[in-house]
Amino acid sequence: MPARRSGRARNVFSKRVEALSPSGIRRFFDLLLEMEGVISLGVGEPDFATPWHISEAAIDKIGKGYTMYTSNRGMLELRQELARHLNSRYGLEYKPESELLITAGVSEGLDLAMRTIIRPRDEVISPEPTYVSYSSCVILSGGIFVPVPTAVENSFKVKASDVEERITRRTKVILIGYPNNPTGAVMERSDLEELAEVAEKHDLIVVSDEIYDRLVYGVKHTCFASLPGMKKRTILLGGFSKSYAMTGWRVGYAAGPDDVIEAMTKIHQYTMLCAPIMGQIAAIEALKSGDAAAREMVADYDRRRRVMVKGLNSIGLTCFEPKGAFYAFPSVGVTGMSSQDFAEDLLVEERVAVVPGSAFGHSGEGYVRCCYATALEEIREALDRMGGFVKRHRA
Amino acid sequence: MNREVLKVLEEDARATAGQIATMTGLSARQVRKTVEEAENERVIVKYKTLINWEKLGEERVYALIEVKTHPQKDVGFDDIAERIYRFPEANSVYLVSGAYDLAVFVVAKTEQEVGNFVSQKLASLDSVEGTVTHFFLKRYKDSGEILVGEEKVPREPLTL
Numbered sequence: 001m002p003a004r005r006s007g008r009a010r011n012v013f014s015k016r017v018e019a020l021s022p023s024g025i026r027r028f029f030d031l032l033l034e035m036e037g038v039i040s041l042g043v044g045e046p047d048f049a050t051p052w053h054i055s056e057a058a059i060d061k062i063g064k065g066y067t068m069y070t071s072n073r074g075m076l077e078l079r080q081e082l083a084r085h086l087n088s089r090y091g092l093e094y095k096p097e098s099e100l101l102i103t104a105g106v107s108e109g110l111d112l113a114m115r116t117i118i119r120p121r122d123e124v125i126s127p128e129p130t131y132v133s134y135s136s137c138v139i140l141s142g143g144i145f146v147p148v149p150t151a152v153e154n155s156f157k158v159k160a161s162d163v164e165e166r167i168t169r170r171t172k173v174i175l176i177g178y179p180n181n182p183t184g185a186v187m188e189r190s191d192l193e194e195l196a197e198v199a200e201k202h203d204l205i206v207v208s209d210e211i212y213d214r215l216v217y218g219v220k221h222t223c224f225a226s227l228p229g230m231k232k233r234t235i236l237l238g239g240f241s242k243s244y245a246m247t248g249w250r251v252g253y254a255a256g257p258d259d260v261i262e263a264m265t266k267i268h269q270y271t272m273l274c275a276p277i278m279g280q281i282a283a284i285e286a287l288k289s290g291d292a293a294a295r296e297m298v299a300d301y302d303r304r305r306r307v308m309v310k311g312l313n314s315i316g317l318t319c320f321e322p323k324g325a326f327y328a329f330p331s332v333g334v335t336g337m338s339s340q341d342f343a344e345d346l347l348v349e350e351r352v353a354v355v356p357g358s359a360f361g362h363s364g365e366g367y368v369r370c371c372y373a374t375a376l377e378e379i380r381e382a383l384d385r386m387g388g389f390v391k392r393h394r395a
Numbered sequence: 396m397n398r399e400v401l402k403v404l405e406e407d408a409r410a411t412a413g414q415i416a417t418m419t420g421l422s423a424r425q426v427r428k429t430v431e432e433a434e435n436e437r438v439i440v441k442y443k444t445l446i447n448w449e450k451l452g453e454e455r456v457y458a459l460i461e462v463k464t465h466p467q468k469d470v471g472f473d474d475i476a477e478r479i480y481r482f483p484e485a486n487s488v489y490l491v492s493g494a495y496d497l498a499v500f501v502v503a504k505t506e507q508e509v510g511n512f513v514s515q516k517l518a519s520l521d522s523v524e525g526t527v528t529h530f531f532l533k534r535y536k537d538s539g540e541i542l543v544g545e546e547k548v549p550r551e552p553l554t555l
Contacts, residue, residue, distance in 0.1 A: 040550070043550055045550065049548070299402075303403065303418035303419070304418075306417050306418050306419070306420055307414070307417050307418055310417045311417075376407075376418075
């Protein structure tokens with residue numbers, strides 16, 4: 001590496017990585033690490049351990065020596081189970097041999113999808129506030145991220161007309177993630193149908209991140225690929241992390257047309273080889289052993305959700321009712337503070353960690369994300385502390 | 396009767412009507428009504444606290460006693476079960492399938508107490524054919540709660 005006099009190599013970093021802004025969440029967690037007694041509503045992760053029957057199945061297989069690579073596409077048994085699962089839940093028919101790819105979580109699936117379909121300066125339209133990885137993955141693959149602001153007035157759902165307004169001749173993809181991180185918004189079937197019409201009319205690919213598909217409360221999740229005519233233009237991304245509390249196993253999947261999956265597999269095989277076998281074995285057990293564990297967790301999240309939303313509203317942080325994922329996204333407007341200031345001062349003064357909405361794009365400004373996958377006592381204590389904070393800082 | 400209310404109470408008997416109302420989406424009045432009804436009909440039998448006495452070094456002896464007996468005409472095992480469960484020493488009593496008939500759980504201060512109960516009360520009952528007593532050596536888990544060496548797994552900082 002040719003070094004300059006400063007001791008620093010010239011042009012060390014690629015343009016693409018330079019174009020990425022550091023995650024606003026990351027900075028927060030660094031700060032948080034140095035503090036004690038913090039209640040974190042920050043991390044978007046189940047506070048449950050993986051259901052024991054799933055862990056136990058994996059431990060058993062590891063003991064027997066299942067510790068090697070698998071097929072690049074993932075274990076055939078897992079793909080078969082997954083095909084059955086997607087069929088019974090959403091009536092979808094994916095061929096295990098050619099239309100499914102097991103990935104190291106949706107994170108990898110998203111990266112693969114973008115790198116597979118984006119050409120330089122292709123535009124990707126995506127609702128905002130949005131999960132922090134979306135814009136980064138688009139930028140890393142050379143595309144241009146085109147956010148569509150969503151607002152609380154429309155329950156943070158994206159309007160098809162707002163998407164259509166932003167379509168140019170460079171637009172190639174609509175990237176959606178519902179149930180939504182960070183807002184907890186869900187899209188009803190009719191909302192998605194309108195979006196499907198736009199995709200059809202302008203011949204766009206839809207990448208649908210449905211990692212939270214099981215975490216819905218009092219509503220039914222509609223899988224985008226299951227809408228008439230959409231399977232052929234949809235890359236469905238899903239996984240096990242959230243529904244089965246399996247975040248650390250790193251296992252997810254992509255489902256789509258065989259040529260797209262084939263192309264994604266090319267990148268996957270050169271960069272990841274395969275998803276970890278332990279995760280795949282655990283996923284097989286999760287799919288085979290039925291829903292009871294997942295349903296129980298969802299029922300538990302639902303109770304916490306109600307406590308969180310009611311609590312936030314009662315202390316003056318107005319919050320629309322999130323019907324999916326495990327986030328509440330209240331407005332901090334009553335304090336007149338920016339979401340960044342609110343989150344930082346709340347952490348310092350009350351030792352409660354939330355994530356500033358601005359980390360999820362401009363339209364997240366004025367809001368904070370509170371994850372309620374946290375023990376009930378902690379949620380109650382956090383709400384108490386936040387109540388005191390709001391009282392002191394009311395504008 | 397609203398089962399959601401009961402599920403919350405089964406996990407936390409101290410949950411207030413207001414808290415349960417928030418968690419279930421019912422009104423506090425509906426919750427109180429459900430609880431009252433459940434108490435009256437003995438659907439809610441009792442509110443208890445699970446205490447880890449071992450942590451205090453408190454001497455407690457737990458035993459499972461297998462009781463072999465034979466069913467009686469018309470009443471089956473119910474009669475003999477009642478003769479047994481009326482004893483305060485019998486903490487739980489179940490009719491079970493398999494090699495014996497009644498499983499009797501006993502909590503006592505000393506092994507001697509358990510021994511006395513078995514030899515003087517149980518074994519002397521006419522219809523009891525035999526007993527086998529198992530003393531518990533260690534309580535790992537009780538009522539769904541793990542009581543030994545639970546370590547809290549810390550979350551690592553992560554962007555997402």
